[in-house]
Structure formats: structure tokens, C-alpha cells
Amino acid sequence: MADRTALTAGLLAYVDSLTPEPPALRAVRDETTRMPMLARMVSSAAQARLLALLVATIDARRVLEIGTFTGYSTLAMALSAGPDCVITTCDSVPRWTRIAKRHWDRNGVTGKITLRLGDAGATLAELVATEAEFDLAYIDADKASYPTYYRRCMRLVRPGGLVLLDNTFCLGRVADRTATDAETEAVREVNRLIKADERAQEVVLTIGDGLTIVRRNQDF
Ligand SMILES: C[S@@+](CC[C@H](N)C(=O)[O-])C[C@H]1O[C@@H](n2cnc3c(N)ncnc32)[C@H](O)[C@@H]1O
DSSP, X not given: OOSOOOOOHHHHHHHHHHSOOOHHHHHHHHHHHXXXXXXXXXXXXXXXXXXXXXXXXXXOSEEEEEOOTTSXXXXXXXXXXXXXXXXXXXXXXXXXHHHHHHHHHHTTOGGGEXXXXXXXXXXXXXXXXXXXXXXXXXXXXXXXXXXXXXXXXXXXXXXXXXXXXXXXXXXXXXXXXXXXXXXXXXXXXXXXXXXXXXXXXXXXXXXXXXXXXXXXXXXX
């Protein structure tokens, strides 16, 4: 069946009832939502569920996250990861990561998480210089840097590993020819890079604001 089923409010509520958000994640979302304008920065429950499922499926031991914010997606991955997993997560705003740390502590996963505070571009450059290697990377930070983040993550992720990018629709602007702002152009650029990348086996999921999953092929 090629036609899409329309995502009505009723259908979405039904899906939510099948896969309720775990209370630990709900608590992060609730706290973040109380801060005006910030609620939409948190990954969706479905995205977090997918991240958690992928981390468990590939038994990821080394995870890289770009964009910690209040720690929602980090917590989802940490709760799903095995005891040997280390999640390196990058952000530049201590005000957000203090909230994240509180929730990680409360849920007993702080030992699995290494927070790298500072500009993520610089952190990734350092990780490349030290030949660090990861099983999975999740990119969810400033859109203007997405091409740089993608290039660096494809160097940091092992062959067979995964790179996920959130917001690859840039709120739908990628398909709007009149949108020429820097963020939209950068997201278009990364979408083109992925399409042309011989190392990449990718799928663009139409959930949230677009989630692209790239597998770095073994042959390169
Ligand atoms: C969309 S939020 C991340 C949401 C998070 N993954 C979640 O699910 O809750 C983006 C985060 O990227 C951070 N950020 C933006 N530009 C950055 C940069 N150049 N270096 C490091 N972090 C940055 C922001 O401070 C913000 O916390």
C-alpha cells in the first residue's frame, strides 16, 4: 500500500497509548516544558524510543551525542544501554546540563555519561585528533554546523556504526524554495552530503521534524 495513513490527533493519541513515555523521561520533559519556548527543543518520545532501541539492538558501548540540552535523549539512551556503555554528550550551556545531571543522578545512570561542555565543533575536532571511535552518534544541536558535525561523525563512527541526525526537515523549510536562511541552507547541504556519500546507507524517517539514520558502510 503506497498511500500514507493520515496522522490524525486520534491516531497519534492511540499510538501514544500503545507506547507510553516512561516516567523518568516524562519528568525531564515536564520540567523542560515549564520553561517557556524550550519545550520543542526536547526530542520526541518516539525519537527517544527509537534511539533507545537502536542502542540496545547494536549493543552500543560508545555513544556520542551532540546537543545534550536538559538530558532527555541522553537519559533515554543511558537507560537502555548496557552497563559498559559510555555516552559522551556535548553541550555549551551549563544552565541546561545542570538540569540534565540532576535527572541522570536520580536515575542512577551518571556513571555511564561523560559530559563535554564547550563548543561541540571543537570537542569533535579533539575526538577526531585522538582517534576516538563510536558505535552510534546522535546529532541534535545548532543546525548551521550540521555539515561539519556530519563530516566529523562519519570519521568518528566505526564502519557498520550509525549516525542519526534530528531536524533534517528544518521545520519543513528544506522544501520551501523561498527559505534561504543559513540554518535551512546548512540542513539542505547536509542532506545533499548524505545523498552523495558513498559510505552512507541512509533512511529519512518522517517522524518529528525529520530524523535521518545513516549507517557507515563496512567497505570504506
Ligand atoms: C535541540 S537541543 C538538544 C535536545 C536534546 N537532544 C534532547 O533530546 O533533549 C540543542 C542543544 O544544542 C546545544 N548547542 C547549540 N549549539 C551548540 C554548540 N555549538 N556546541 C555545543 N552545544 C550546542 C544547545 O545548547 C542545546 O542544548
